[in-house]
Amino acid sequence: MLRELRKGTASLLLLDLLAARPMYGFELAEALRERTNGVLTFKEGTLYPALHRLEAEELVETFWQDSPRGPRRRYYRLTARGRKALAERREHWHTLVEAINGALDAGNGTVSP
Amino acid sequence: MARLTPETERFLRKAVAGLPFRKRGEARDELRAHLEDAIEQKVAQGSERKRAEREAVASLGDAAELNRGLLRAHFGKMWVLRYLYSKLSWWLPELGHIQFRPKFMIWTHTSKYPHQYAEGRYDEIIPPLGTRTCFTRAE
Incomplete structure (x- = not known):
């Protein structure tokens, strides 16, 4: 369950980051670190499989662009299908968070000895 | 394009082994660009280049794990077959050293x-x- 949740979270975060503008892998990892003040980071070894999976699902598409400084980079951008998936996943995420919060609040933090 | 050590090149080859030919080249170039960016960042922070390269490679994790992740992303449930194929492709060049x-x-x-x-x-x-x-x- 936790693993599935994590996997789903990674793709949701990637889609959300890409909603603003096309980005390349290293930039995505840095953007997430900055956005969450270093609380959430992509373990880089999992970043690329997640991006390639999104590409295989046709939620993102890629293009190569030369960089004035540094190597040629592979950018990812959202497809129309990706935007739709992002909206759906955002909604699912909020529903899930509300449900979990509701369940935790109902327990009032009591732990049986 | 910056020159990487043979160990790093070996890491890249292992990470993309078993992917379809065109995808393999793209994935290798993408990972190489990531490493170059990470190295440049670490060097700018004052790290020595060789050390920066080692740390950048380490941050990508284990080559075999990364390879499995990429194969899963491209082949879904068939990834195991491609993984075995990629394992074999790592060993075949070694067999070339045997003198018949x-x-x-x-x-x-x-x-x-x-x-x-x-x-x-x-x-x-x-x-x-x-x-x-x-x-x-x-x-």
Whole structure:
């Protein structure tokens, strides 16, 4: 369950980051670190499989662009299908968070000895 | 394009092994660009280049794990077959180092010139045309 949740979270975060503008892998990892003040980071070894999976699902598409400084980079951008998936996943995420919060609040933090 | 150490190149080859030919090149270039960016960032922060490269590679994790992740992303449930294929492709170049030539040459000569061999008249044995190149690895 936790693993599935994590996997789903990674793709949701990637889609959300890409909603603003096309980005390349290293930039995505840095953007997430900055956005969450270093609380959430992509373990880089999992970043690329997640991006390639999104590409295989046709939620993102890629293009190569030369960089004035540094190597040629592979950018990812959202497809129309990706935007739709992002909206759906955002909604699912909020529903899930509300449900979990509701369940935790109902327990009032009591732990049986 | 910055020059990376042979260890890093080996890491990149392992990470993308088993992917379809075109995807393999793209994935390798993408990972290489990531490493170059990470190295540049670490060097800018004051790290020594070789150390920065080691740390950048380490941050990508284990090459085999990364390879499995990429294969899963591209082949879904069939990834295991591609993984086995990629494992084999890592070993095949190593097999090239085995020298078949001596055994093959002896077998050819003893079968074609049994008397000369038995009597030690080696100067009469002429290597048949083409046998030299059959199993000899190109240098």
